[in-house]
Amino acid sequence: MRNTRFxxxxxxxxxxxxxxxxxxxxxxxxxHYQNLKKSHSFVExxxxxxxxxxxxxxxxxxxxxxxxxxxxxxxxxxxSLGMDLIYDPGPIFKEHLSEENASRxxxxxxxxxxxEFQGEAIERTMELLPDDKSMIGFIGGPWTLLSFASAxxxxxxxxxxxxxxxxxxxxxxxxxxxxxISLQLQAGAELVMIFDSxxxxxxxxxxxxxLNKILSKLxxxxxxxxxxxxxxxxxxxxxxxxxxxxxxxFAGIGVDxxxxxxDIFAKRNDGFIQGNFSEKVITQDFNEFxxxxxxxxxxxxxxxxxxxxxxxxxxxxxVIKTTPQENVKHFVKKVRSYL
Numbered sequence: 001m002r003n004t005r006f007x008x009x010x011x012x013x014x015x016x017x018x019x020x021x022x023x024x025x026x027x028x029x030x031x032h033y034q035n036l037k038k039s040h041s042f043v044e045x046x047x048x049x050x051x052x053x054x055x056x057x058x059x060x061x062x063x064x065x066x067x068x069x070x071x072x073x074x075x076x077x078x079x080s081l082g083m084d085l086i087y088d089p090g091p092i093f094k095e096h097l098s099e100e101n102a103s104r105x106x107x108x109x110x111x112x113x114x115x116e117f118q119g120e121a122i123e124r125t126m127e128l129l130p131d132d133k134s135m136i137g138f139i140g141g142p143w144t145l146l147s148f149a150s151a152x153x154x155x156x157x158x159x160x161x162x163x164x165x166x167x168x169x170x171x172x173x174x175x176x177x178x179x180x181i182s183l184q185l186q187a188g189a190e191l192v193m194i195f196d197s198x199x200x201x202x203x204x205x206x207x208x209x210x211l212n213k214i215l216s217k218l219x220x221x222x223x224x225x226x227x228x229x230x231x232x233x234x235x236x237x238x239x240x241x242x243x244x245x246x247x248x249x250f251a252g253i254g255v256d257x258x259x260x261x262x263d264i265f266a267k268r269n270d271g272f273i274q275g276n277f278s279e280k281v282i283t284q285d286f287n288e289f290x291x292x293x294x295x296x297x298x299x300x301x302x303x304x305x306x307x308x309x310x311x312x313x314x315x316x317x318x319v320i321k322t323t324p325q326e327n328v329k330h331f332v333k334k335v336r337s338y339l
Contacts, residue, residue, distance in 0.1 A: 002190065003066045003134040009272045009312045010191065010224070010251065014305035017336050019134070021067035022328075023195070023229075023254075024318030025059040030325060032058030042087050046072045047117050053124035060133055062325070063332050067134045068125055070184065072118050074140030074195060077176050078149050080111035097149040099164040106172050112179040119187035126188050137184030141196025141230070142173045142218075143210060148198070158201045161210070174217040181218060185225055191251060192226050194218070199230040204238065211242035220248045227272065229254025231317050236264060243271070257316020262299060265308055274312040282315065282331060283323045293331060297338045 006019035027033055036045055036055055045051045055071040079085040082105050084094035097105060108114070118137070126135050140148075146165060147153045181192045194214065202210055219226045228239065228250045236259060243249040252272030255261050261276045281292045300308060313335055319328070 003132055006066050006134040006190070006312070009310055012270065012272070012310040014309040016305060016339050018308075018311045018313040018339070019066035020313045020332055020335060021065045021069060021136075022059075022314050022319050023069075025063070025065055025069065026055045026071050027319055028321035029319050029323040029328070030058060030062065032062060042073075042089065046076070046121075049117055049120035049124045052117075052121035053128055056121075056125045057128050059328075060129065063328050065133075065332065067136055068129055069193075070118060070122055070125070070135075070137040070189065072121065072138075074138070074144065075148055076115060076118075077111070077140070077173070077180060078145055080108060080114040081105075081172055081176060082107045082111075083149060091148065093149070093151075096151040097146070097168070099162070102164065102168055106168070111176050112183065115180055115183060118180070119183045122184060122187035122189055134190050135188060136191045136193060137181075137187075137189035138193040138195055139177050139180050139184075141194050141199055142169050142177060142214065143202060144196050144198040145173055145177075147201060152201070153198050155201055158203070160203065161206045169213070174213065178218055178221065181222055181226060185222060190225075192222070193254070194226060194228045196228065196230040196234075197232070200232040200234045204235070207234070207238055208242060211239060212246065215242060215246040215248065215250070219246075219250060223248050224251045226250060227252040227254065227274070229274070231256050233258075236267075240267065252310065252312070254314075255316065259316075261311075262303065265303060265311070268310070270310075272310045272312050274314050276314070276316040277331070279315040279317045279320055279323075282327050283320050286324070286327060286330070289327050290330065290334075293334055294338075297335065301339055 003019055008015045009019050033055060040051055045055050052071045056068045059065055060068050075091050086092050122137060146168060184192050250271060255264050255273060255275035257276045257278040264273055277296050282289055
């Protein structure tokens, strides 16, 4: 079970029509998800593998995306490490992580055991998927997890990563995320994406060190199987510099909607490039949205197939909960008919 268009993009085979998938494509904007939520909590939808599979399958059946993505949440590894986490409706920690309490809170000796539901969810989803669809998994970026754990996720910038924070990353978070990637790949995921929504908080020097840590500790063991996405102003030149200098680079990069994807195509000669129609524009009135989509596709179609090889079509970030379902359906059909 592999989607040909998705495999072509991962292998940089030129093609007219790109594969399409959206971050958070199974979620609050979708009636299928809302109907499941009438009988089940968010945590149940994530942690019950059969329900997770049903949730992930909904947008495949409704919108015909090329790729299904594991339905889970980026913060579950923090719970696995020992943090008390509930969702009401968003994530709430009983106690946030600090230098003083880290050794008391992070006590689970085998944290990967409590994430095994993700592997089973991937297997269950694959059982339901049509043969021409692909399956991927994801983890949260290491700094993003620590930022949420420390109640810093809403900050714009930090001065420096503190010494104890580097120690928590090294001792707890990197090892668990490495096992998490392995678990998802062994279950059948073709690719695991790293979603790093707080990496923009890091200063340039720390970001460089941090990206190299990700590559050495999370990517090196899984050649061509781990992609990376950071939002909100992270320098793509810094991401590319780290990836290009490392023996096992990222398999590909997600591109935020505030960046010209044409510029990224011009800079890259390896790895997939995912994005990057605006997640805000797709929420607009249909006529305004369609006009913007036509312009987006017109710009990309002006490139040769060689120049845009590796493209995975999607949004810059995840689907917003107010996104009209008819806009999503139209997006997929228009991309496939326009190019």
